[in-house]
Amino acid sequence: MHLGDVRVDNNLARARLLGDLRLTGTNTRIGLLGTLEAAEGSRAFFRNNEFAIDQGVLEFKDRYAIDPVFDLHAQTQVRDHLVKLHGFGRIASPQVLLSSEPDLPEGDILSLLTLGVMSRDKEATAATGASLAAEALFNVSGLDRQVQRFLPKNPLLRDLSFQISTAYNASTSQVEPTAQLESKFLTEQLKLTMQQPVSGRGTRARAEYRFDNRLSTQAQWDNEHSNAAFGNLGLELKLSWQVE
16 A cells, blocks of 8 residues: 555644555454655644644554554644653553653643643642543533534534633633634635633634645634733744655
């Protein structure tokens, strides 16, 4: 199999995969040989954090089994820290190394990625606990699935999704339950996202249009700064290419 334009687009990753695979083995012991690579511009997502994948390789080496080895390098900006992730090993037993610039203990990096706070944010401790409790109650009760049932399904809003997660709100310097709506609009190329903290401040709306695999543009609006009467509007143009 020659993979020239295979795409992954879900809540975990948005990536294009390249490579070659060969089916081997027997009817009882099927295996794969070959390599898959994430093309430039691929992204991974974890709790509202978007990781740019610098390198993503998946190698299949066993002729009589499907047991790949992976090597992943990715990074994301969280508050004032650039967080770098290195994942490697077998899928069944992965290993992950985390580092940051400026330097943080690994425990603080994990807390920053999952909750948006660090150990020095002592004033956010109580709010963090309340936010996590609200998120857990929402998910365990099944309210998220019930809300999903009532979301409109039509040609305008495609793959519309709703979820509640805990996120750091820069406007209030607190961790809050945050509602997130995400949908493709009219076409597969246009993606809309909106995040609404319970406090009302720190609302973000984003629209991203992908012209092709190399060129995309993104517009974002937020009301993080109260002195801006109509909020803050930004526009970004992204261009990427792959050198072989």
